[in-house]
């Protein structure tokens with residue numbers, strides 16, 4: 001390897017090392033970015049307006065992936081596309097770490113049994129709507145209209161995902177409403193993680 005290339009590589013490694021602050025610094029930076037989000041999603045990720053989803057306690061990978069999708073235009077929403085346009089990839093990573101640092105606690109209403117949960121969804125979203133995959137969102141306690149809207153967006157191709165587009169394409173309006181109602185009646189709490 002020539003000395004020039006070795007120096008460039010060394011520089012890149014050094015820059016890479018410096019651009020990754022510690023986890024605590026990420027969180028502190030993320031909390032600051034979250035001030036831009038709190039009127040709609042709350043500072044802890046518990047939504048303050050009905051059209052915004054709860055995001056506290058979701059996997060960091062999922063949050064970061066969706067924010068990048070809004071930023072690049074792969075997913076579109078009049079509010080979120082504007083919000084993410086101004087954020088750097090580092091700020092997106094930081095704010096995703098902030099919201100992921102909470103824990104989402106779901107409780108089924110007293111009169112319903114876990115076995116009544118929609119069988120087609122539980123393997124990934126759980127019976128109570130707490131995701132069992134790092135790249136899937138929680139559905140617990142989301143407003144039914146939000147879940148309904150997202151499933152219809154997958155069905156018509158407005159939002160795309162290899163798994164969800166296929167699942168939603170086979171669902172009727174009534175089936176969509178039924179699963180949306182199931183997850184929206186779960187009681188969600190978002191608490192700081194220990």
Ligand code: HEC
Nearest residue numbers: 036037040051052053055063066067077079080083095137
């Ligand atoms: C003016 C209100 C508003 C603000 C401010 C806002 N959001 Fe949103 N956010 C929304 C709405 C509404 C949606 C639902 C979009 C849709 O229907 O596709 C959303 C969706 C999201 C999603 C997708 C969640 C999912 O489960 O798919 C993430 C992640 C998110 N917002 C994070 C943020 C972050 C981080 C910030 C701050 C940097 C922020 N939002 C600022 C209103 C807002």
Ligand code: HEC
Nearest residue numbers: 053120121123124135136137147150151161163164167179
């Ligand atoms: C094999 C795993 C899998 C199954 C089964 C599955 N999902 Fe998903 N779901 C995902 C993944 C992964 C995503 C994230 C999609 C993305 O990145 O845009 C998702 C996203 C969603 C979203 C978007 C939520 C948000 O916050 O934006 C909804 C709503 C949803 N799924 C509902 C359902 C319902 C209802 C069922 C059952 C009929 C179901 N899913 C079955 C994996 C799954």
